Amino acid sequence: MVVIDLHTHSTASDGTDTPEQLVQAAAAAGVDVLAITDHDTTAGWDPAEAALPAGLTLVQGTEFSCAWFGPNRRIGLHLLGYLYDRDDAELREARARLRESRLHRGEAIVNNLIGAGYPITWEQVTDISAGGAVGRPHIGRALVESGVVPDVGAAFADLLSPFSPYYVRNYDQDVFDMIRLVRNAGGVTVFAHPRARRRGQVVADEVIAEMAAVGLDGLEIDHPDLAPEDRADLRVLADQFDLVRTGSSDYHGTNKPIRLAAETTTHDQYEALLSRRNTAVAPIVLTT
Ligand code: AMP
Ligand code: FE
Ligand code: FE
Numbered sequence: 001m002v003v004i005d006l007h008t009h010s011t012a013s014d015g016t017d018t019p020e021q022l023v024q025a026a027a028a029a030g031v032d033v034l035a036i037t038d039h040d041t042t043a044g045w046d047p048a049e050a051a052l053p054a055g056l057t058l059v060q061g062t063e064f065s066c067a068w069f070g071p072n073r074r075i076g077l078h079l080l081g082y083l084y085d086r087d088d089a090e091l092r093e094a095r096a097r098l099r100e101s102r103l104h105r106g107e108a109i110v111n112n113l114i115g116a117g118y119p120i121t122w123e124q125v126t127d128i129s130a131g132g133a134v135g136r137p138h139i140g141r142a143l144v145e146s147g148v149v150p151d152v153g154a155a156f157a158d159l160l161s162p163f164s165p166y167y168v169r170n171y172d173q174d175v176f177d178m179i180r181l182v183r184n185a186g187g188v189t190v191f192a193h194p195r196a197r198r199r200g201q202v203v204a205d206e207v208i209a210e211m212a213a214v215g216l217d218g219l220e221i222d223h224p225d226l227a228p229e230d231r232a233d234l235r236v237l238a239d240q241f242d243l244v245r246t247g248s249s250d251y252h253g254t255n256k257p258i259r260l261a262a263e264t265t266t267h268d269q270y271e272a273l274l275s276r277r278n279t280a281v282a283p284i285v286l287t288t
């Protein structure tokens with residue numbers, strides 16, 4: 001059996017393993033194909049590739065911060081882009097904009113918390129993120145460090161939740177634009193954890209239909225945050241719109257309790273995803 005995990009994070013964003021440690025941990029966990037998908041960055045790609053253990057295949061990816069902009073509301077969502085040309089100018093700009101916004105938005109959340117009397121500093125958070133794309137888990141760790149909460153999960157349950165008075169949302173890229181951008185850069189896209197309800201509102205099936213119409217390639221159906229009923233519904237949608245079905249751990253090291261390969265993608269679905277690449281645009285060779 002081939003073990004395939006298509007969604008993991010390193011210290012290039014909000015994971016706790018360096019890219020080198022991530023690929024080593026994956027090999028040790030029996031993973032054969034690993035995607036590194038840090039938020040809004042490609043910074044982990046090269047160090048992961050340089051440290052790749054024999055027998056492990058690396059799939060270069062990014063988890064893009066996006067939103068669906070409806071007539072009178074917006075819903076934030078995550079789009080996984082794989083094997084796209086990282087030198088594509090438009091995508092490069094989009095990543096830079098998203099990372100920049102993460103910085104300002106992180107600082108705004110921290111200022112809200114400081115204003116309410118919580119003993120953390122922005123410097124503490126940037127020390128923890130250490131150059132990686134800033135996210136709420138870094139703020140969570142600062143709150144743990146300062147003794148406000150026992151663990152990052154507790155910070156997310158309350159102070160960092162979207163329903164918290166201290167929450168500030170990210171700038172997000174229009175999801176339809178992002179699907180087109182990744183596609184134009186030769187890559188493939190997968191809608192990450194499409195019905196992760198405890199992260200906030202989820203989009204309607206009609207939105208998934210529209211995403212498929214502009215070129216979405218797959219749905220991440222087997223994900224730790226998705227309930228069995230939702231997975232069953234999503235399988236029906238995947239069939240209906242000819243979308244690949246993936247499964248992944250969304251591993252974040254010690255920031256989350258999920259283990260590598262806790263959820264996996266089947267070999268035939270992985271092959272189906274690869275076959276949807278436009279290799280004329282981005283002849284990325286998988287590193288094995
Ligand atoms: P942000 O990207 O800054 O909005 O933060 C969201 C990120 O926090 C997600 O990508 C997850 O990696 C992480 N996250 C969400 N919920 C939790 C949780 N309960 N515990 C730890 N990390 C979480
Ligand atoms: Fe994350
Ligand atoms: Fe995500």
Ligand code: ZN
Nearest residue numbers: 007009063250
């Ligand atoms: Zn993720």
